[in-house]
Each structure stands twice: as C-alpha cells, then as structure tokens.
Amino acid sequence: MIQKVGGAAFKTKNIHEIKNAQKLIIPGVGSFDEGMKNLSQLGMIDLLKEMIEKKESPVLGICLGMQLLCHTSEEGTGCGLGLVPANVKKLKNELEGTFKVPHMGWNTIEVIRKNRLFDSDLSEKRFYFVHSYYVEPESDDICSAKAYHGLDFCAAFEHKNIYGVQFHPEKSHRFGMSLIRNFVDLK
Amino acid sequence: MLKHRVIPTLLIKEGGLVKTKQFKNPRYIGDPVNAIRIFNEKEVDELVVLDIYASKRGFSPDFELVSEFASECFMPITYGGGIKNLDDATRLFEIGIEKICLQTMCFENLNLVKDMVQKFGSQSIVASVDARKTILGEYRLFKSSKMTVVENLSIEKHLENLLAAEVGEIIFNCVHKDGTLSGPDLNILNKISDKVTIPLVAIGGVSSLKDIKDTIDAGADAVAAGAFFVYHGKRNAVLITYPEYKELEDLFST
Numbered sequence: 001m002i003q004k005v006g007g008a009a010f011k012t013k014n015i016h017e018i019k020n021a022q023k024l025i026i027p028g029v030g031s032f033d034e035g036m037k038n039l040s041q042l043g044m045i046d047l048l049k050e051m052i053e054k055k056e057s058p059v060l061g062i063c064l065g066m067q068l069l070c071h072t073s074e075e076g077t078g079c080g081l082g083l084v085p086a087n088v089k090k091l092k093n094e095l096e097g098t099f100k101v102p103h104m105g106w107n108t109i110e111v112i113r114k115n116r117l118f119d120s121d122l123s124e125k126r127f128y129f130v131h132s133y134y135v136e137p138e139s140d141d142i143c144s145a146k147a148y149h150g151l152d153f154c155a156a157f158e159h160k161n162i163y164g165v166q167f168h169p170e171k172s173h174r175f176g177m178s179l180i181r182n183f184v185d186l187k
Numbered sequence: 188m189l190k191h192r193v194i195p196t197l198l199i200k201e202g203g204l205v206k207t208k209q210f211k212n213p214r215y216i217g218d219p220v221n222a223i224r225i226f227n228e229k230e231v232d233e234l235v236v237l238d239i240y241a242s243k244r245g246f247s248p249d250f251e252l253v254s255e256f257a258s259e260c261f262m263p264i265t266y267g268g269g270i271k272n273l274d275d276a277t278r279l280f281e282i283g284i285e286k287i288c289l290q291t292m293c294f295e296n297l298n299l300v301k302d303m304v305q306k307f308g309s310q311s312i313v314a315s316v317d318a319r320k321t322i323l324g325e326y327r328l329f330k331s332s333k334m335t336v337v338e339n340l341s342i343e344k345h346l347e348n349l350l351a352a353e354v355g356e357i358i359f360n361c362v363h364k365d366g367t368l369s370g371p372d373l374n375i376l377n378k379i380s381d382k383v384t385i386p387l388v389a390i391g392g393v394s395s396l397k398d399i400k401d402t403i404d405a406g407a408d409a410v411a412a413g414a415f416f417v418y419h420g421k422r423n424a425v426l427i428t429y430p431e432y433k434e435l436e437d438l439f440s441t
Binding site (some may be wrong): 030103108168 | 188189190191192227230232233260261262263280285286305306307308309310311355356384385386408409
C-alpha cells in the first residue's frame with residue numbers, strides 16, 4: 001500500500017536498518033505482553049524510544065502497535081513503550097446494547113480535532129477494526145478521532161510526532177490508503 | 188456504527204479456485220488471485236479463503252499462494268486450511284493474513300487453539316463450525332477434513348468449548364446448504380445465535396440480498412457466501428459480483 005501511494009517501505013527486524021529509516025510504522029497482531037517481549041528480545045525498545053523521542057521521527061502505530069506506544073494495558077502485566085500519555089483498557093462484554101467483543105468489522109469514525117492523518121473533507125470515513133482492547137488517553141486533547149462500539153473510544157491519536165490508529169488502514173481500501181498517503185507525505 | 192460484514196468466501200483446491208455443492212464435487216471456476224483482485228476493486232468488506240484440500244490430505248498451507256492473496260488485498264483476509272501448529276500460524280500472520288480459521292484443531296487439540304489465542308490474541312483466531320442436518324431433521328457437527336458427522340459431541344457443547352477457549356469469531360456453515368443457492372437455514376441460526384457471545388459469521392445457502400438480511404435478523408453478525416458471489420444465472424455461469432456499498436447500507440437500514 002505504501003508503494004502504491006508513492007512511498008518506499010521495508011519490513012525489518014534489523015536494528016541498523018531501523019536507525020536509517022525516516023519514518024516508522026509499528027504494526028501489530030498479537031497480545032500486549034507478547035508484543036513487548038518480542039520488541040525487547042530484538043533489542044528494539046531503547047532504539048525506538050531514541051528514534052521517536054530524541055530524533056522525533058514520525059511513527060505510526062497500528063492496532064496493537066498503537067497500544068504498545070502507551071504506558072500500560074489491561075491485557076498484560078508489563079509496561080508499554082510509554083511514549084504517549086495513555087493506557088489500554090479492555091472492551092467489556094457489558095457494553096450498552098448488543099455489542100460484541102472483539103469489535104470486529106467496518107465502523108465509521110468521527111474526526112474530532114484538526115489533525116494531519118485524516119483528510120479534512122466531511123465524507124463518511126470507514127475503517128476496519130479488529131480489537132478487544134482500546135486506548136484511553138490521559139487527557140482528551142491527543143485523541144484525534146473517535147469511534148463508537150457500545151462506548152465512545154479513541155480510534156486515533158496524535159501526540160507530537162507520534163500517531164496511532166486502532167483500526168487497520170492497510171486493510172481499509174481507499175479510506176486507509178488516503179491515511180497512509182498522508183503519513184508518507186508528512187514532512 | 189458498526190456495519191454488518193458481507194464476506195465472499197473462496198475455496199481453493201490445488202491452487203485453483205473451486206466451488207462445491209454440499210461440500211462435494213469441487214468445480215474449477217478460475218484463478219483465485221484474479222478473483223481476489225476483482226473483489227478488492229469492488230471494495231468488499233472482507234474475504235475468507237479456505238483451502239479445502241490441505242487438511243484432507245494433511246498438507247501445510249500453500250504459503251506462496253497465500254502470500255500472493257495477501258499482497259492483492261487491501262481488506263482483511265481470513266485463511267483456513269492445513270494449519271497444524273504455531274509455526275504455520277506465525278508464517279501466515281507474517282505474510283499479512285489478519286485471521287486464521289481453524290476447524291480440525293478445534294476437535295483434536297483444543298489446548299493448541301488456546302495457545303494460539305494466547306500468542307496471537309483472540310481477534311486473530313476464528314473457529315470454523317460446520318453443521319449438517321440429518322434425514323431426521325437433527326443438526327450434527329460435521330468434520331470436513333474427514334467428511335464425516337461427529338457423533339459424540341453436540342453443536343451446543345462444541346460452541347461452548349470454543350467460547351471457553353476464547354476464540355474471537357465463529358464461522359458457522361450449514362453443509363446441507365453449501366452451494367445450493369436455496370436460502371439460509373434460519374432455524375439453526377435462531378437456535379445458536381443467542382449462545383454465541385462473539386461475532387458470528389453465517390454461511391450457506393445465500394442467494395439474494397434478502398437472504399443476507401434474513402441471516403442478520405436471525406442473529407448473525409456477518410454473512411458470508413460463496414456461490415452467490417461467483418455464480419450468475421440459472422446455469423451457474425461464473426461471474427464475480429458484489430453488491431454496491433449503498434445497496435448494503437439500504438438493506439441493513441430497513
């Protein structure tokens with residue numbers, strides 16, 4: 001998808017390659033502790049912190065990748081990268097109405113703040129979600145878009161050079177493609 | 188608001204796209220990569236791809252082919268067929284598959300299913316449950332890798348086990364409806380849907396938009412179909428179709 005919008009991307013576990021990247025995408029399928037364990041085993045935690053905090057490389061966390069940027073998660077006992085003032089909570093089964101967990105499928109989002117990832121037109125934007133946990137920012141002003149699944153939750157955040165989306169832009173047709181394009185085009 | 192997903196389901200046999208009738212007589216209908224490309228252009232909600240031969244023959248997934256699928260898709264894919272261990276699953280996720288679909292393992296090694304959930308998260312693990320209506324009108328579990336009815340386990344108990352294993356989704360298929368284009372079996376859906384507290388995808392028999400709506404009204408969260416999206420007309424000519432987004436939106440708002 002990144003190639004399609006004119007960027008160049010590679011997938012890597014290699015520390016030296018990551019050092020040379022201009023931007024980072026942290027994808028994510030899996031569970032919170034497992035994700036942090038993998039990052040730690042690959043020796044990436046300090047590197048990511050340095051790249052993101054000191055060098056201020058733009059980073060986009062997707063799904064679990066978004067959650068790993070936060071402090072803690074109800075899914076696990078360990079700590080996240082702690083780069084964004086937010087924590088991860090479980091979508092409870094006792095949501096209002098008949099909402100099921102995992103939240104799985106296409107949902108519309110509401111962009112609540114001017115930001116750099118979403119096009120500013122007012123057309124309906126739908127994205128593909130698959131998750132059982134959601135990010136709860138410590139303050140409202142980093143949340144850039146909300147979605148509703150039995151409760152309003154933060155579907156996207158923007159905090160300095162750090163971006164996170166709970167849905168999967170890479171699996172959301174042209175809606176996701178425009179978001180990836182906006183990220184690739186960030187200066 | 189979360190939309191109800193409408194999901195084309197593609198069957199693979201030895202690298203070709205096939206369609207079955209009541210799980211039998213796979214008919215070759217074309218090149219799967221081409222079909223996936225068309226579905227991608229039509230902006231379908233999601234795809235399910237099942238290799239119906241891998242588990243029967245004890246093969247592993249055809250990783251090369253699956254990776255071609257994944258690179259064509261800007262929508263989620265669930266893959267099933269021949270997944271035997273954590274390594275197979277890891278490879279599929281690395282390739283870019285969102286969800287893996289397990290059936291044989293759900294009967295034979297529920298602990299491994301639990302390990303999968305632990306390692307990859309509930310949202311990545313889908314259990315496939317096939318049911319067949321007997322001549323006496325009873326519903327029995329069906330094990331498609333062996334093509335046999337399961338005698339000593341009820342559908343309800345099996346679903347309970349799967350929920351306890353914390354899989355993230357159930358794909359519920361009615362064998363007697365497969366490929367028949369004769370309408371879904373709403374009876375069994377009505378019976379089980381209350382018990383399934385996770386997303387339930389129903390498949391089997393869909394032949395119209397009305398069938399899709401009826402399936403949702405019977406308690407499914409999403410509807411999958413094979414023949415409806417690949418066949419056209421009385422003679423089942425091969426034609427890949429998918430409703431317009433607006434059509435589905437109107438359908439679900441009535």
